Each structure stands twice: as C-alpha cells, then as structure tokens.
Amino acid sequence: MMRVMSTRIADTIRERIEQMIVTGEFSDGERLDEVKLAEQFGVSRTPLREAFQSLAASGLVTLEARRGAFIRHPDFVELVEMFEVMAELEAMCGFRAARHVTAAQMHAIARTIEACEAAIAKGDFDEYYRENETFHHLLYEASGNRFLASEAARLHRRLKPYRRLQLRANGRMPQSMREHRAIYSALERNDSKAAAAALRTHVAIQGERFNDLMASYRQMASLKTG
Amino acid sequence: MMRVMSTRIADTIRERIEQMIVTGEFSDGERLDEVKLAEQFGVSRTPLREAFQSLAASGLVTLEARRGAFIRHPDFVELVEMFEVMAELEAMCGFRAARHVTAAQMHAIARTIEACEAAIAKGDFDEYYRENETFHHLLYEASGNRFLASEAARLHRRLKPYRRLQLRANGRMPQSMREHRAIYSALERNDSKAAAAALRTHVAIQGERFNDLMASYRQMASLKTG
DNA sequence: GTCAAATCTCTTGTATACAATATTATAGAG
DNA sequence: CTCTATAATATTGTATACAAGAGATTTGAC
Structure with missing residues (x-):
C-alpha cells in the first residue's frame, strides 16, 4: 500500500496535475497548455507530455493528435455507468472473498470497520475516508x-473525487457503516451471494443515492465552470 | 470500428511493438532497448518512449524507473484471473443487453453469427476471428x-493473443458457435439471467477449456524463450 | 459586409543534446 | 579466491532545438 518514492519529475507532475483536476481547477473540455504548465512547474515540456499520457491512460484527459490534451470530466451519465461497473466489480470481489478470505484478512477488515466508526464518532472525515479506502482495498x-484486485483499485481511484463529494453531501455515513457490517457478516458466514449482493447495494447508485450523486455532481460542475 | 489514420509516429511504433509482443518476439522479462529499437525503426527515442508508456498503460510492459521497459507476459495464473474478470464483464454486458438491445443491434448480431458459421464452413480462420470480435463488440x-463497453473492449483486446491460440489449439469452434446461438436466444427472450449465464460459460475457463488454455500457454511460453 | 484563400503565428510532434542514475567492470584488501 | 569499494560505462530522464501541422488573421474579390 505504501507508495515508493519516485524521483521522476514526470511522476510528480502527473500527481500534481491529477490533484488539480480532481479539485476542479480545470473546466471540462479545457485544453492543458504544455508551455504554460511547464513554465508554472519549472520543468520542460518532456515530463509534462509524459504526465499527459499517463493521465490519458487513466481517463482524466483525452489526447487529440496535434491538438493537445483536454480535460475530460465524466458527464453525469458516464459517472452513473462507472459506478455501475464499480458495483459489479466489488460484488465479484465479495463473491470470491467469501470463499477465499483468510482469518488474518477478516481481522484486518474488522479493524478498518472499527476505525471507520471511531472516525465518524470523532467527526474526522479525512480519517474516515482513509479507513474506508483501506476497507475496500482489503476486500479487493x-x-x-490479483488482476481483479488491481482493476477494482484502478476504478476505485478514478471515482475517488466523486465518491468523496457524494458522501460529504449528506449524512450517509451511518448507513454506509451498517452496510460494512453486513458485508463483514456475509464474509464471516462464507455466503458468497450475500456478500456480492451487499457490496452491489453498497456501491451502486440507486434510489436516493442517485439524487445525492446528482447534487454533488452539480456542485462539482459549478466549481468547474466557475 | 474503423480506425482513424494517425500520422503520429509514436502511434505507429506502438502498434508495431504491440504486434511484436503479441506474436511472441520478446521473451518474458526482456528489456526493450530504446536505442536499438529506435535505430531499428529509424526514429528517435522520443516516440519510442511514448509508445512504451502507452504499452505500459495496457499492461503489455512494465516501466521501472531508471531501469527501462520490460516485457510482461502474464503468467498462467494471471491469465486465468483475467479471463475470469472478462467472463464477468461479458456476463454483465449480456445481462444489461437483454433489456436494452435494439432490433437493429439484434439484426447485426445475427449477421455476425451467420458470418462466423460461414467462415468456419470455408475454413477461413482469420475471417472467423474478425467476425467473432465483431460479435463481442456488438454485445458490449x-x-x-458505454463505459462498460469500453472497459470490456479493452480487456478483450488485451486477451486477444491468448484467445486466438486457445481456439486454434483444438476444434472448439463448433461448440463456440452453439454458445453464440444460446446467447442470441437469451437476448431474444429478454432473459437477462440466461444471457449473463450463457456469456459467463462462453468466456470462462473451466473444465476442459482450462486444459486447452494451459496447452496453448505452454506453446506461447516455448515461443517466448526460444 | 461577407466569404474565401493565402499567410502567419502558435502549438504539438520529433530529434538531438545534456544530466543523472544504474549497472558493470576493475582494482585492492583480506 | 572472494568480497568490497571505486571507477568506467551504459542507459534512462530531462531540456532544448527543430519540423510540421492546426488555427487565427489578414487580404482580396464579389
């Protein structure tokens, strides 16, 4: 889980731009100016172009030949689609985990659930997000x-900013915690179908959650164009 | 489906290297020599490095900081894992398609099934592979x-060389065709669960198919080290 | 005033030069 | 002879220079 420190400028730049994108510093469709950004970061265009490629690979920007890199915020429909796939991937993880999970893993999962609840009690949102991420990664x-785990982690990462807004938008955390416990219980009983179903519910956008996401999306959209 | 012609050297290089990887011209773990390949293709290192990044994004090579690009053939376990995820993604496509598929799409799917059968009758393998790919893409x-479709297509593409060997290894085509018809039938009846199940069976590696893949994998492995 | 064509500028794509790190070879000590 | 430390070499990472295409602007015709 620990990231290895890289001295490559391109990687650093990539992370910084990703952060900027995720915090809504660019509007949708905006072109990323190579020379301006290079100047801003105090580097040449070379590592910037590498960063662009990497960002394109994870879908945050699109590269158009001889036109440049353009910010590509998913529209609402795409976002729903992505959550739908995420739900299915997590369900698949749960289904398999119910059969393969080890005692040590169950212990670690239990610990993150408790840490999540403690964070909520303290009102420490950042802590909650961190522990929640750990919970899901442990599940993967x-x-x-391992391939499934890496794919799930990839999509999870991509959805991170939207999930965060969604959760912050209203007091969904207690409900989310109950779902965590239901997932844990299903794993404990080695009930594959129940685990899959619990995770599908936990991640999927349905009912009021749909509205939550829509609201948070509007919020982001207003950030973007502002 | 038609690829747009790009004049970027980097893209051309990427495709050529991908072809070389896929046809087993590099051994697993082999380092791709920037200067040698640049010379070989008659270009500078710049587009080569771009191609490496792109290849790394699709998982064909791994980039190690200040060490270079290394060929990353999946081992057998990873291959099975990938097919497992592919099966689930296709099942998901089928599940949803059973509800969303249009008459025009059904027509197109029927046409590719017939084209597949015609290709088998003619003994035209390449034609069969092309039509089979179209079949799956239509399903996606x-x-x-659309996000699901793009993810499925991505993994499908990544698995292409292995699927090809697997099918060629023995006379699985007739069975595969029966499965195509079963999938079509499930879609026609708008039976989501049946469509999902049929696709899971069609793609998953289980029973004798496991042995087929293992055999074809050994074949590739011998190519790689040879 | 509007439209089209040509030119000019700006931006990306590629090549090359330079810097920094990893790998290998070599020399020396034990 | 083996192991370690140091130097030499090779390879990657970054910067800069150059080439080429896309977009903007100006000029001209109608």
Whole structure:
C-alpha cells in the first residue's frame, strides 16, 4: 500500500496535475497548455507530455493528435455507468472473498470497520475516508484474484473525487457503516451471494443515492465552470 | 470500428511493438532497448518512449524507473484471473443487453453469427476471428453502458493473443458457435439471467477449456524463450 | 459586409543534446 | 579466491532545438 518514492519529475507532475483536476481547477473540455504548465512547474515540456499520457491512460484527459490534451470530466451519465461497473466489480470481489478470505484478512477488515466508526464518532472525515479506502482495498485483495484486485483499485481511484463529494453531501455515513457490517457478516458466514449482493447495494447508485450523486455532481460542475 | 489514420509516429511504433509482443518476439522479462529499437525503426527515442508508456498503460510492459521497459507476459495464473474478470464483464454486458438491445443491434448480431458459421464452413480462420470480435463488440455496445463497453473492449483486446491460440489449439469452434446461438436466444427472450449465464460459460475457463488454455500457454511460453 | 484563400503565428510532434542514475567492470584488501 | 569499494560505462530522464501541422488573421474579390 505504501507508495515508493519516485524521483521522476514526470511522476510528480502527473500527481500534481491529477490533484488539480480532481479539485476542479480545470473546466471540462479545457485544453492543458504544455508551455504554460511547464513554465508554472519549472520543468520542460518532456515530463509534462509524459504526465499527459499517463493521465490519458487513466481517463482524466483525452489526447487529440496535434491538438493537445483536454480535460475530460465524466458527464453525469458516464459517472452513473462507472459506478455501475464499480458495483459489479466489488460484488465479484465479495463473491470470491467469501470463499477465499483468510482469518488474518477478516481481522484486518474488522479493524478498518472499527476505525471507520471511531472516525465518524470523532467527526474526522479525512480519517474516515482513509479507513474506508483501506476497507475496500482489503476486500479487493481478499478476492484472491490479483488482476481483479488491481482493476477494482484502478476504478476505485478514478471515482475517488466523486465518491468523496457524494458522501460529504449528506449524512450517509451511518448507513454506509451498517452496510460494512453486513458485508463483514456475509464474509464471516462464507455466503458468497450475500456478500456480492451487499457490496452491489453498497456501491451502486440507486434510489436516493442517485439524487445525492446528482447534487454533488452539480456542485462539482459549478466549481468547474466557475 | 474503423480506425482513424494517425500520422503520429509514436502511434505507429506502438502498434508495431504491440504486434511484436503479441506474436511472441520478446521473451518474458526482456528489456526493450530504446536505442536499438529506435535505430531499428529509424526514429528517435522520443516516440519510442511514448509508445512504451502507452504499452505500459495496457499492461503489455512494465516501466521501472531508471531501469527501462520490460516485457510482461502474464503468467498462467494471471491469465486465468483475467479471463475470469472478462467472463464477468461479458456476463454483465449480456445481462444489461437483454433489456436494452435494439432490433437493429439484434439484426447485426445475427449477421455476425451467420458470418462466423460461414467462415468456419470455408475454413477461413482469420475471417472467423474478425467476425467473432465483431460479435463481442456488438454485445458490449448493446449493454447500453458505454463505459462498460469500453472497459470490456479493452480487456478483450488485451486477451486477444491468448484467445486466438486457445481456439486454434483444438476444434472448439463448433461448440463456440452453439454458445453464440444460446446467447442470441437469451437476448431474444429478454432473459437477462440466461444471457449473463450463457456469456459467463462462453468466456470462462473451466473444465476442459482450462486444459486447452494451459496447452496453448505452454506453446506461447516455448515461443517466448526460444 | 461577407466569404474565401493565402499567410502567419502558435502549438504539438520529433530529434538531438545534456544530466543523472544504474549497472558493470576493475582494482585492492583480506 | 572472494568480497568490497571505486571507477568506467551504459542507459534512462530531462531540456532544448527543430519540423510540421492546426488555427487565427489578414487580404482580396464579389
């Protein structure tokens, strides 16, 4: 889980631009100016172009030949689609985890659930987000399918900013915690179908959650164009 | 489906290297020599490095900081894992397609099935592979979830060389065709669960198919080290 | 005043030069 | 002979220079 420190400028730049994108510093469709950004970061265009490619690979920007890199915020429909796939991937993780999870993994999962609840009690949002992420990553690992785990983690990461807004938008945390416990319980009983169903519910956008996301999306949209 | 012609050297290089990787011209773990390849292709290192990044994004090579780009053939376990995820993604496509598929899409799917059968009758393998790919891509589109479709297509593409070997290894084509018809039938009846199940069976590696893949993998492995 | 064509500028794509790090070879000590 | 430290070499990472295409602007015709 610990990131290895890289001395590559391109990687650093990539992270900084990603942060800027995620915090809504660019509007949708905006072109990323190579020379301006290079100047701003005090580097040449070379590492910037590498960063652009990397960002394009994770879908945050699109590269158009001889036109440049353009910010690509998912529209609302795409966002729903992405959450739908995320739900299914997590369900798959849960399904498999119910059979493959080890005692040590169950212990670690239990610990993050408690840490989440403690964070809520303290009102420490950042702590909650961190522990929540750990919870999900542990689940991916517990699937026993490392490729699945990496794909799930990739999409999870991509959805991070939207999930965060969604949760912050209203007091969904207690409900989310109950779902965590339901997932844990299903794993404990080695009930694959229940685990899959619990995770699908936990992640999917349906009912009021749909409205929550829409609200948070509008909020982001207003940031973007502002 | 038609690829737009790009004049970027980097893109051309990327495709050529990908082709070389896929046809087993590099051994697993082999380092791709920037200067040698640049010379070989008659270009500078710049577009080569871009191609490396792109290849890394699709998982064909891994980039190690200040060490270079290394060929990353999936080992057998990883391959099975990837097919497992592919099966689930296709099942998801089928599940959704059973509800969303249009008459025009059904027509197009029927046409590719017939084209597949005609290709088998003619003994035209390349034709079969092309039509089979179209069949699956049509299914992805029919899911009505464009993000899902793009993710499925991405993984499908990544698995292409292995699927090809697997099919060629033995006379699985007739069975595969029966499964295509079963999928079509499920879609026609708007039976989501049946469509999902049929696709899971079609793609998943289980029973004898496991042995087929293992055999073809050994074949590739011998190519790689040879 | 509007439209089209040509030119000019700006931006990306590629090549090359330079810097910094990893790998290998070599020399020396034990 | 082996192990370690140091130097030499090779390779990647970054900067800069150059080439080429896209977009903007100006000029001209109608």
